[in-house]
Amino acid sequence: MLKVQEIRELIKLVDQSSIDEFVFEHEGSKIKMKKNAAETVMVASAVPHAAISAPVQAQHQAPVSAPSAVKHEAKQEEVQPEPVKETETSNLHKITSPMVGTFYASPSPDTDVYVKTGSKVSNDSIVCIVEAMKLFNEIEAEINGEIVEVLAKNGQLVEYGQPLFLVKPE
Template structure:
């Protein structure tokens, strides 16, 4: 069974993100959240419980617009990773809970993509938390070999965002 605290946390994440609708389904339990109105009020539309379930494992963060028409920039983030030994790779992780953005605005190219060379102070993405846009730097010199998250995806504290082959 979803605990009330877990539902409250989901509602906070939805309020802080740019998504309009959220649907969670697991083992007969359905939770659908939708924003409406000017104030961005989040409502719990439907909860059906048939048996006890584990806490939320993954949050779907795709807006209807993103699902309908993925941009070329979003597809660039989904490039296939090179076959590289992951033990020797550096992980760039999220320093906070928030929404991952690969580019400074929807019309711009992503900061980095697979094959991009980065320095320690190269901005690789933005994580939005509580309406603040935080630039995340590479903190290592090397080459991006894999992008682990999608544009607009909610990320957790410490979640790996990129794999970098250090120089």
């Protein structure tokens, strides 16, 4: 089977080309992409004895970032927190996600959150966990200051570089 990066490159190439349908078969694996005006659909089916077949839709975006966002058929509610005014954020530090994964505000569901609005943090303070491929990565503040706003919700999928917290530096 192709690696994820190779599949992303294929999606990008198909998206930028004028072809409407692309089929790739190799060693019992088959990838079929069909492009409509509004979306690109990719269906991947594995070797028959593996019995895995997962249809996936790739979001149609600008050519540069087309392969980076993949949307599954089951839609999730997206809750957008109230943003801080633009003029107020100019002097704030953003703690961003270093990877794609799931945001967790606490070490386990039955414990308190690491930080909340008004919490004081230092360089080595753990502010959250981002889980990627069953690995739980502790994210540190890397700045001394006060949490002004928590931008991500517990259990939310986050992207690489997505702001998670706004911190007022000391």
